[in-house]
Amino acid sequence: MNFRRIKEFFVESAIKISGIASIFIVALIFFFLLKEGVLLFKTEKITHFIFGKNWYPISDPPDFGILPLILGTLLVTLGAALIAVPFGVAAAIYISEVAPGKLKEVLKSGIELLAAIPSVVLGFIGMITIVPWMKIIFKIPTGLTAFSGSIVLAFMAMPTIVSIAEDALHSVPKAYKEGAYALGATKWQTIYRVVLPAASSGVVAAVMLGIGRVVGETMAVMMLTGNSPSMPRGMLYPVRTLTATIAAEMGEAVQGGDHYYALFAIGIILFLITFAINITADLVIHRKRQ
């Protein structure tokens, strides 16, 4: 009896400590990011940083405008979302509602396998397939474009979207479906009039988390988008993303210099974007739960 109580106490404390620790660590990371990042704004105006159109970090004088990088990130993300969301949601519907038992399991494992491929490998495959195809299909001078990045990122977002959306669809009570069938609804009517609305919060969360993953992705975009820091001109032109900029330049930035601080400030922006996406996903889920 007493032993059980002691055990209970230890388990409880361990859970409490790890919970607090994880929050603490996140806070610490953000604080560190903030501390390094804000130093840039001693010399640089925030508006100029966010809306400046030129990213010339090593010219003299340097120019730290990240608008092209923000737009690059948004463009690549939007492209990836346009591909991954319809395909991902459709795949989730197929797996959850249509596929027969055995195929369902095979497909689910397949999706998990896709999630397990390291992004550098996907980037590499993209480089030797999508990039040359892009050049031929669109007759453009380089296949390293925003679109190439979007395609590969779509593959990365897909597993998240499919597996979370599939979970949400799968957990729609059978009673709803029976109710619809008993009224004479077809399978498709049941799916899009009852199952999808019932699972909508989960599906939206899946989409948001998938997009969150795309925004933060670095390696594959660096390999595929051409990394040109000028203002993006379209999907078929090279662009540079926020993440790629940090990854590519961190090694050469002098510690304690403005360039170094600027990269941290980019980190803050990135953090805020992903944070906003996650908060939105949370809000959607909670609004629906009520």
Added chain:
Amino acid sequence: MIIFQEDSVKAMDNKIIHTENVDLYYGNFHALKNINFSIAEKKITAMIGPSGCGKSTLLRVFNRMNDLVEGARVTGEVKIAGQNILAGNTDLLNLRKKVGMVFQRPNPFPLSIFENIVFGLKIHQMYQKNKNKLMEIAEQSLKAVLLWDELKNKLNHLATNLSLEQQQKICIARLLVVKPEILLMDEPCSALDPISTARIEELMQELKKDYTIVIVTHNMQQAARVSDETGYMLLGELVEFGDTQRIFTAPTDRRTEDYITGRLG
């Protein structure tokens, strides 16, 4: 067959459902055994019997919901308004429009009250474009289930947030919009308190004027209160079927008597 003789006067009634030698198997399990009987039009027919005897299964034969169960196999004939609905070429969507079903646990869709009511119209492509007509039908059907006054100002509220009684009435109302002929009710009150149950029973008496109702219940008092005819089922067999009053006062089968008098189930 003796049991039908006493009720032969009733044979004058219009029968809307006829079953002939209906057997149903779930895989190897013989769930319905040679069911033969007829259900009268615009009457309330109750099916009683202990849990697991096949009441729900029988009900789900009438709207072919067992088709959704993998491994379920039905043989025999079920004629509804003269048509054998077990025939391969039966239009299931149309059948289910004609034969609506209310479930044990109220299952309104997680949509607004209005969307729940007009759901049947939308899936059957009736009056889709005509918002006024949809509204008018929604009003009629909510009035028919005695909910209009309580809910007329809340049509855009989520139906799943209503009380269970209201939810069950919504489930009945959403059937009425597509003008069914038969309402199948599978223990419609088992999730409800006695007062709500009484109100649903009252509603059934109203609905009986326009619809044929088949209700499954494990509550004998309920069957005695609401139904005109009653069938007693046991282990997949229809043991006895006939006028409710007679079944409850002078059952001819020993097994029915045991059940009625509480020695079984």
